[in-house]
Amino acid sequence: MLEYRAYEEIERYLNGQMAAEEKAGFEALLHADVRLAEQVREHRHMLQALKGYGKRQHLRQQLNLIHSEMEAGGQATTPNPWKVYWNRQKQTIAVAASVSLLSVFGTLWSVQQMKAPVKQQTARYVELRREVERLKKAQTALMNGINDASKPVAPRPAAFSGTGFAISADGYVVTSSHVVEGADSIMIENKSGLKYKVSEIYRDEIHDLSILKIADESFEGFGKLPYTFKDTESDLGERVFTLGYPREDIVFGEGSLSSASGFEGDTTAYQISIPLNPGNSGGPLLDDKGNLIGVISGKQAGQEGAAFAIKSAYLLQLIEELANAGQVQPLTLPKNNALSAQSRPQQLKKLKEYIFIVKVYN
Amino acid sequence: MKKRLYETDEAVIEGIRRSDERALAHLYKLYFPMISHFILSNSGTEDEAKDIYQEGVIVFYEKTRDNSLELTCQIKTYLYSVCRRLWLKRLAEKGRYATRLDETDSFVPVEEDTLQHEEQERQFGVMGDALEQLGEPCRSLIEDYYIRMQNMQDITDKFGYTNTDTAKNQKYKCLQRLKKIFFATYKPEV
Numbered sequence: 001m002l003e004y005r006a007y008e009e010i011e012r013y014l015n016g017q018m019a020a021e022e023k024a025g026f027e028a029l030l031h032a033d034v035r036l037a038e039q040v041r042e043h044r045h046m047l048q049a050l051k052g053y054g055k056r057q058h059l060r061q062q063l064n065l066i067h068s069e070m071e072a073g074g075q076a077t078t079p080n081p082w083k084v085y086w087n088r089q090k091q092t093i094a095v096a097a098s099v100s101l102l103s104v105f106g107t108l109w110s111v112q113q114m115k116a117p118v119k120q121q122t123a124r125y126v127e128l129r130r131e132v133e134r135l136k137k138a139q140t141a142l143m144n145g146i147n148d149a150s151k152p153v154a155p156r157p158a159a160f161s162g163t164g165f166a167i168s169a170d171g172y173v174v175t176s177s178h179v180v181e182g183a184d185s186i187m188i189e190n191k192s193g194l195k196y197k198v199s200e201i202y203r204d205e206i207h208d209l210s211i212l213k214i215a216d217e218s219f220e221g222f223g224k225l226p227y228t229f230k231d232t233e234s235d236l237g238e239r240v241f242t243l244g245y246p247r248e249d250i251v252f253g254e255g256s257l258s259s260a261s262g263f264e265g266d267t268t269a270y271q272i273s274i275p276l277n278p279g280n281s282g283g284p285l286l287d288d289k290g291n292l293i294g295v296i297s298g299k300q301a302g303q304e305g306a307a308f309a310i311k312s313a314y315l316l317q318l319i320e321e322l323a324n325a326g327q328v329q330p331l332t333l334p335k336n337n338a339l340s341a342q343s344r345p346q347q348l349k350k351l352k353e354y355i356f357i358v359k360v361y362n
Numbered sequence: 363m364k365k366r367l368y369e370t371d372e373a374v375i376e377g378i379r380r381s382d383e384r385a386l387a388h389l390y391k392l393y394f395p396m397i398s399h400f401i402l403s404n405s406g407t408e409d410e411a412k413d414i415y416q417e418g419v420i421v422f423y424e425k426t427r428d429n430s431l432e433l434t435c436q437i438k439t440y441l442y443s444v445c446r447r448l449w450l451k452r453l454a455e456k457g458r459y460a461t462r463l464d465e466t467d468s469f470v471p472v473e474e475d476t477l478q479h480e481e482q483e484r485q486f487g488v489m490g491d492a493l494e495q496l497g498e499p500c501r502s503l504i505e506d507y508y509i510r511m512q513n514m515q516d517i518t519d520k521f522g523y524t525n526t527d528t529a530k531n532q533k534y535k536c537l538q539r540l541k542k543i544f545f546a547t548y549k550p551e552v
Contacts, residue, residue: 053489056486063420
């Protein structure tokens with residue numbers, strides 16, 4: 001019952017309400033009694049906390065009051081809501097943006113990966129006509145013309161060139177139709193420097209063949225052609241060769257017949273393994289014996305050793321059509337093969353007289 | 363008119379020392395927009411801004427009241443520093459790592475002040491809980507006597523005790539319980 005008196009004592013001591021004498025007595029007691037001292041310490045601590053708590057609560061109320069008063073006054077200014085929104089959400093937005101970017105580019109990349117093999121299959125077919133550096137030279141010619149008007153203007157160089165070969169003694173020459181496409185005038189020229197003006201008299205776009213006829217009056221005939229035309233299919237693996245003009249000089253190319261069908265399964269052509277270049281188009285494809293088995297037409301872009309030649313059967317068909325159309329006299333095709341027993345260099349020596357560079361002007 | 367009274371920092375501090383409520387109100391209204399802007403720019407809400415700002419003002423107010431404030435800069439900078447410190451702590455607790463704060467003002471180191479404040483907050487939090495657990499009428503009795511400083515006679519009348527002795531005895535019992543609850547959870551950090 002009297003315990004609370006002890007508390008009162010402690011409180012009086014803590015509040016400094018004791019008289020000097022009493023205080024001294026109490027302090028002496030504190031020194032002696034450790035438990036009492038501990039109690040006093042605790043009590044003080046708790047009262048401090050309690051009072052501090054009370055004060056803090058009061059202060060808080062006061063601040064809340066001020067705050068609501070301020071808000072009522074409408075003084076609270078907030079920064080631009082967009083900015084606030086952005087600041088609050090920017091981490092999320094950044095993550096979302098990077099995820100979507102990643103998935104977009106990831107998808108693009110993987111789609112490309114999947115498409116890569118398909119792409120190879122849809123490789124382009126390249127026609128092998130040679131585009132001569134036209135612009136540059138044309139400009140030089142023009143400048144020469146201005147500088148020295150009295151001088152005769154230098155002959156305009158050809159825009160395109162290809163290869164062609166004779167199919168009959170009376171001046172018929174065959175080449176690829178893409179070589180002479182869009183031509184104003186066509187000239188042919190062989191290794192020994194014979195130069196003729198020719199005109200296109202028949203064209204088969206489907207098989208990419210054109211027949212040209214020499215229009216020069218001075219032309220007197222080729223003489224007897226040394227090769228014959230084969231009308232049956234040649235066998236796989238047969239050794240074949242060609243002569244052509246991928247540059248200004250005649251170039252020999254050798255290889256074998258690597259497939260009985262051409263680009264994308266085209267049965268009208270062979271696939272051959274001869275390295276070819278622009279300018280080879282329209283060249284003859286001959287077998288070991290010197291029989292003409294095809295006409296060079298093109299190659300597959302980005303694929304090594306895949307060149308194509310139109311089968312000679314279609315050339316013969318074309319020649320027949322030409323005669324049936326009644327525009328010209330039936331062609332007399334060569335009957336005897338003069339090459340079959342000879343060595344390759346000998347064959348070439350004879351052949352090259354009948355192989356022409358086809359120059360196309362437009 | 364009222365505003366002119368507290369135009370300088372010194373005047374505000376003087377006012378707070380004199381327990382002038384208008385000084386506090388003036389100070390509060392003056393710097394709230396700044397802190398609010400700071401908190402809102404650093405992924406906080408309106409309520410959090412209010413919360414943090416009040417903490418800051420409390421630190422300033424209490425330190426001013428017991429003359430322990432060593433102000434080496436403007437009140438504005440001090441408040442900003444305290445609030446900034448508190449907000450960083452709050453962000454860390456929320457698990458948001460603000461690698462880069464969008465600073466809206468310069469600041470001074472105030473770690474000591476905020477640490478002290480946090481320790482006090484903890485203590486008062488425990489006290490608040492303890493009082494909550496104490497229940498009525500003990501709580502009102504204790505609060506009336508120790509916080510609102512009413513005298514024993516008024517309390518005796520208010521609670522309908524027969525005499526002050528009964529009231530004192532009751533108060534003693536309540537305080538005993540409060541003490542037990544309080545020290546059960548609160549260990550002062552040495």
